[in-house]
Amino acid sequence: MSRWQGQLIGVTCVLVAVVMQGVGQICFKWAATRAARDGSSSWRGRARRSRHVLVLGMSCYIVQATFWTLALRRLDISVAFPLGSLSFVAVAVLSSLILGEVVGGKRWVGIALILTGAALLGAGV
Numbered sequence: 001m002s003r004w005q006g007q008l009i010g011v012t013c014v015l016v017a018v019v020m021q022g023v024g025q026i027c028f029k030w031a032a033t034r035a036a037r038d039g040s041s042s043w044r045g046r047a048r049r050s051r052h053v054l055v056l057g058m059s060c061y062i063v064q065a066t067f068w069t070l071a072l073r074r075l076d077i078s079v080a081f082p083l084g085s086l087s088f089v090a091v092a093v094l095s096s097l098i099l100g101e102v103v104g105g106k107r108w109v110g111i112a113l114i115l116t117g118a119a120l121l122g123a124g125v
Contacts, residue, residue, distance in 0.1 A: 010074030013067045014083045020064035022090030026098050027057030082121050085114050 031054040071080050089111050095101040103111075 006074045010071045010080065011083065013071035013074065014080055015086070017064045017067040017071060018084065018086045018090050020060045020067065021087040022094050024057040024060030024064060025087075025091050026094045027053050027060060029095070029099060031057065079121055083118055086118050089114055 031050040034050040034053070068080075068084070075083075092103050092107060092111055096103045
């Protein structure tokens with residue numbers, strides 16, 4: 001396998017890890033707000049669905065850690081870690097699409113800056 005192919009696999013692993021982290025965060029937020037809305041102080045009754053979503057979020061983090069470790073085998077940490085900042089983008093987009101959160105103009109500017117930085121790093125891989 002060439003160095004270029006290894007780096008492509010590493011970047012792909014980072015992107016999978018980013019998506020898993022984003023989905024995990026959305027699951028945590030959904031479970032927390034659902035449990036609070038149901039008035040559940042314990043994990044019984046109507047909060048059972050929240051528990052399942054919470055477990056799904058934790059599972060996403062296990063998958064995320066696995067892909068992150070695979071990425072670190074192929075990429076320098078000085079490349080992988082900044083690319084990991086794409087998780088901020090994933091969370092903002094997913095929270096808007098799934099949770100209906102409002103992402104304002106300043107946040108979109110910040111997201112654009114993160115994307116620009118990630119693109120510059122990715123081009124230098």
